[in-house]
Amino acid sequence: MTLALEDIRVVDLSRIWAGPYGTKLLADMGAEIVKIEALDRLDPHRGAVRPQAGTGNYPDGEPGDDPWNRNGWFNSLHQNKYGITLDLSHPQGKDVFRELIAMSDVVIENFRRGVLDKLGFTYEELKKIRPDIVVVSMPAFGNTGVWKDYIQYGIGQEQLAGVDSMGGYSVAEGPIKSGINHGDPITGSHAAGAILAALMYRRRTGKSVLIDLSQLDSSISLMGEHLLDFQMRGQNPTTTGNQHDSFAPQGVFPCLGEDEWVAISVTSDSEWLNLTKAIGFSDLGEDIKYADSSLRKQNESELLSLIGEWTKTRDKFDITSTLQSSGIPCAPVMTNEDIYDDPHYQSRSLMEISDHPSTDIQLLPGVGWKMSKTTSEIRWHAPMLGQHNEFIFGELVGLSSDFIANLIDEGVSGTEPVGA
Amino acid sequence: MSQNESTTQNSSVENLLTGISVIELGDEISAAYCTKMMAYLGAEVLKIEKPSIGDSARSVGPFPDDVADIEKSALFLYLNTGKKSITLNLESSSGRKIFESLVEQADLVVENLPPGKMESLGIDYKRLSSINPSIVVTSVSDFGQTGPYKNYKATPLQHYAFGGLMYITGLPEREPLQMKPRLPEYGVAQNAFVASLTALWYKDSTGIGQHVDISTAEYSASILENGLSMYSYTGNKLGRSGNKGYGRAAWGIYPCKDGFVGVIAGPEHRWSAMAELMEEPKLAEEKYTERSGRQIYAEEIEALMEPWLMSHNKQEIFEKAQELGLAFAFVATPEDILNWEHLDNRGYLPEISHPEAGSYKYAGAAFQAVGIEAEWQRAPILGEHNDEVLSPIIENLNMRVEDLKLEETI
Numbered sequence: 001m002t003l004a005l006e007d008i009r010v011v012d013l014s015r016i017w018a019g020p021y022g023t024k025l026l027a028d029m030g031a032e033i034v035k036i037e038a039l040d041r042l043d044p045h046r047g048a049v050r051p052q053a054g055t056g057n058y059p060d061g062e063p064g065d066d067p068w069n070r071n072g073w074f075n076s077l078h079q080n081k082y083g084i085t086l087d088l089s090h091p092q093g094k095d096v097f098r099e100l101i102a103m104s105d106v107v108i109e110n111f112r113r114g115v116l117d118k119l120g121f122t123y124e125e126l127k128k129i130r131p132d133i134v135v136v137s138m139p140a141f142g143n144t145g146v147w148k149d150y151i152q153y154g155i156g157q158e159q160l161a162g163v164d165s166m167g168g169y170s171v172a173e174g175p176i177k178s179g180i181n182h183g184d185p186i187t188g189s190h191a192a193g194a195i196l197a198a199l200m201y202r203r204r205t206g207k208s209v210l211i212d213l214s215q216l217d218s219s220i221s222l223m224g225e226h227l228l229d230f231q232m233r234g235q236n237p238t239t240t241g242n243q244h245d246s247f248a249p250q251g252v253f254p255c256l257g258e259d260e261w262v263a264i265s266v267t268s269d270s271e272w273l274n275l276t277k278a279i280g281f282s283d284l285g286e287d288i289k290y291a292d293s294s295l296r297k298q299n300e301s302e303l304l305s306l307i308g309e310w311t312k313t314r315d316k317f318d319i320t321s322t323l324q325s326s327g328i329p330c331a332p333v334m335t336n337e338d339i340y341d342d343p344h345y346q347s348r349s350l351m352e353i354s355d356h357p358s359t360d361i362q363l364l365p366g367v368g369w370k371m372s373k374t375t376s377e378i379r380w381h382a383p384m385l386g387q388h389n390e391f392i393f394g395e396l397v398g399l400s401s402d403f404i405a406n407l408i409d410e411g412v413s414g415t416e417p418v419g420a
Numbered sequence: 421m422s423q424n425e426s427t428t429q430n431s432s433v434e435n436l437l438t439g440i441s442v443i444e445l446g447d448e449i450s451a452a453y454c455t456k457m458m459a460y461l462g463a464e465v466l467k468i469e470k471p472s473i474g475d476s477a478r479s480v481g482p483f484p485d486d487v488a489d490i491e492k493s494a495l496f497l498y499l500n501t502g503k504k505s506i507t508l509n510l511e512s513s514s515g516r517k518i519f520e521s522l523v524e525q526a527d528l529v530v531e532n533l534p535p536g537k538m539e540s541l542g543i544d545y546k547r548l549s550s551i552n553p554s555i556v557v558t559s560v561s562d563f564g565q566t567g568p569y570k571n572y573k574a575t576p577l578q579h580y581a582f583g584g585l586m587y588i589t590g591l592p593e594r595e596p597l598q599m600k601p602r603l604p605e606y607g608v609a610q611n612a613f614v615a616s617l618t619a620l621w622y623k624d625s626t627g628i629g630q631h632v633d634i635s636t637a638e639y640s641a642s643i644l645e646n647g648l649s650m651y652s653y654t655g656n657k658l659g660r661s662g663n664k665g666y667g668r669a670a671w672g673i674y675p676c677k678d679g680f681v682g683v684i685a686g687p688e689h690r691w692s693a694m695a696e697l698m699e700e701p702k703l704a705e706e707k708y709t710e711r712s713g714r715q716i717y718a719e720e721i722e723a724l725m726e727p728w729l730m731s732h733n734k735q736e737i738f739e740k741a742q743e744l745g746l747a748f749a750f751v752a753t754p755e756d757i758l759n760w761e762h763l764d765n766r767g768y769l770p771e772i773s774h775p776e777a778g779s780y781k782y783a784g785a786a787f788q789a790v791g792i793e794a795e796w797q798r799a800p801i802l803g804e805h806n807d808e809v810l811s812p813i814i815e816n817l818n819m820r821v822e823d824l825k826l827e828e829t830i
Binding site for chain 1: 434435436437438439440453457461482483484485486492494495497498499545563564565566567568569572573574575577578580581582583584585586587588589590591594595596597598599600601603606607610611612613614615617618619620621622624625628630631632633634635637638639641642643644645646647648649650651652653654655656657658660661662663671672673675680682684686742745747748749750751752753754755756757758761762763765766768769780781782783784785786787788789790791792
């Protein structure tokens with residue numbers, strides 16, 4: 001097993017999705033991620049300490065005796081990481097944290113702005129402990145600017161970044177948000193990239209780096225052409241539903257079965273001719289009413305109904321295979337179940353086996369890409385709460401077993417959550 | 421010389437990726453956003469474009485006043501800041517020779533040609549690594565370099581559909597919906613940046629290069645929140661919930677006086693601030709406080725919020741709520757964003773001028789290394805750096821520029 005990033009150690013104070021997604025990308029490449037949680041403030045993705053039964057986050061909806069170890073949301077974001085618990089507001093917790101920083105390369109946090117400073121760990125202080133430390137601070141609105149103390153979740157970032165202003169079935173019906181909170185993975189991936197770029201700089205110069213990662217800036221960076229568009233054409237870009245601005249026809253069509261759909265695009269005249277042949281409407285291909293993209297755009301709604309008539313009695317996978325073999329961009333609208341069962345995703349090992357003591361074997365999202373010479377696979381399951389306390393405190397930091405026992409007695413560390 | 425006359429990084433400041441040499445064979449977004457970040461961070465990025473037409477992002481637009489011009493496409497101008505452009509016909513043998521000379525000197529190649537195309541051109545990873553054993557080649561594609569659908573064609577609509585994002589966007593009783601911004605392609609470019617730097621880190625440690633295979637489909641499928649783990653754990657399917665996050669009231673998009681606002685009520689201990697903000701004491705009632713109550717009494721809560729929301733503007737609602745510690749947002753337009761004092765304070769919207777396209781405010785850096793001030797450089801004109809980059813190579817290879825132009829290699 002060859003791990004590309006095995007010589008990098010990251011102290012990870014990040015929570016929820018954005019930060020943990022970023023450190024997952026690095027953990028999967030072999031970086032040693034030491035995730036720190038406090039017993040009275042678990043990562044919210046571990047769920048409530050005593051949740052109600054029945055949610056999809058727990059195996060068969062059963063929270064069980066240790067629900068914090070059984071939450072699928074948490075468990076799919078923390079494979080390949082080490083997990084410890086440490087109270088950073090306690091003097092002994094601070095001491096251990098200092099020792100850990102001294103032997104680490106990176107600290108990442110997504111607390112509200114100023115929280116880490118108040119705990120006594122400003123960037124200057126961290127640099128005193130480890131002069132070439134890389135620190136990634138990722139508050140919602142960054143560390144400067146009039147909104148710097150505002151707070152936000154991924155759901156709001158997508159709205160503020162302008163994404164939702166272009167979403168929806170039609171302008172008249174108003175915006176619709178996307179099905180996930182895009183701001184989180186966008187920011188998390190930028191954080192992972194920032195860490196590696198900063199480490200490459202440190203390797204050349206020996207210098208420490210502080211990264212100010214505003215989740216808002218990070219999200220707007222994916223909207224660059226739309227910001228230019230407003231300045232170039234003097235109007236805000238708006239939704240066109242499932243249709244395209246210029247080429248036609250394009251749409252999402254009903255298929256055989258309940259709530260089954262297929263997405264088809266015709267981007268050129270030759271694709272149009274191929275489509276008409278493939279669906280048995282060759283006469284349409286010869287009709288001058290549809291001869292080019294702008295004519296098809298003018299008559300798009302009638303074309304959409306015709307195609308929909310053809311798709312609705314057919315299976316979305318069969319349609320895709322038929323149209324793709326005629327060179328037409330087409331894809332089934334995949335549910336989470338479809339993705340799970342799909343031969344293409346399976347051949348790419350999108351899902352990997354994760355054997356976990358409290359959930360048994362599950363298939364969870366694996367590593368997002370393939371490397372030809374270094375390992376990319378799930379090596380171990382997401383840590384149970386405080387699972388690696390002994391390893392990190394004992395073997396890595398070198399604390400005595402008496403000292404560790406005392407940390408647990410004092411409630412500075414442990415494996416059981418405190419409070420409801 | 422002003423900073424915008426050249427696309428070369430002439431800053432003397434050592435940046436995070438100074439000294440890294442990158443070749444991009446990119447079309448539109450999924451490779452170009454990855455190398456755009458590298459260029460901003462000080463890497464030298466050589467973009468290889470097809471003679472006379474270039475990257476298809478040059479033809480996509482949007483364009484000033486809707487007049488098409490390959491030097492004025494918003495998509496191209498944004499995605500290619502700080503890069504050098506050379507034109508090269510890789511179908512010709514002299515074009516390939518020149519490309520191979522460039523690869524000898526490079527650290528990284530990022531490409532998003534259709535899978536198999538690099539091989540048919542005779543420049544796949546195997547060949548390139550025989551020229552330069554430490555080269556890293558990152559291949560970005562729609563579906564991946566392997567698997568039964570590797571040759572399928574996709575537009576942004578298919579990216580949303582196949583990756584699972586579309587099915588969960590929209591109203592339950594209507595058809596699933598794409599989003600107009602091309603987030604899956606930007607997202608995979610971001611992860612290609614992480615994967616490429618991972619491979620470069622390993623190369624710097626060991627001298628060993630490698631091939632990275634990354635796809636838009638897998639990126640999209642891996643960000644379905646807990647969708648995939650949920651299916652494994654319980655067999656439950658994700659559905660569409662319109663504008664309501666997690667099916668409860670006061671978490672989603674609501675109309676207000678001048679647009680739409682993101683009401684994001686957050687944890688129970690902050691709920692009392694909702695009543696204060698909306699000047700509606702009834703909202704403070706016990707039964708609405710718990711998250712389960714927000715589900716059961718969603719309609720009552722929404723009726724209580726509506727009068728206040730409809731009599732206030734979006735930015736005002738956002739700022740008032742934030743002052744009370746509530747993580748509200750609003751549905752901002754590009755016009756709104758371009759006028760925010762906050763972004764101005766952060767220097768996030770640099771003005772970049774281009775000799776043909778003109779001067780505009782650009783979206784800035786996704787993250788800032790504090791104290792390391794990078795300069796923004798404009799996107800290149802098609803083939804702008806042919807002389808500078810190619811002349812020494814052509815001379816070295818004993819080729820004649822006139823011949824290459826004649827056979828349309830450059």
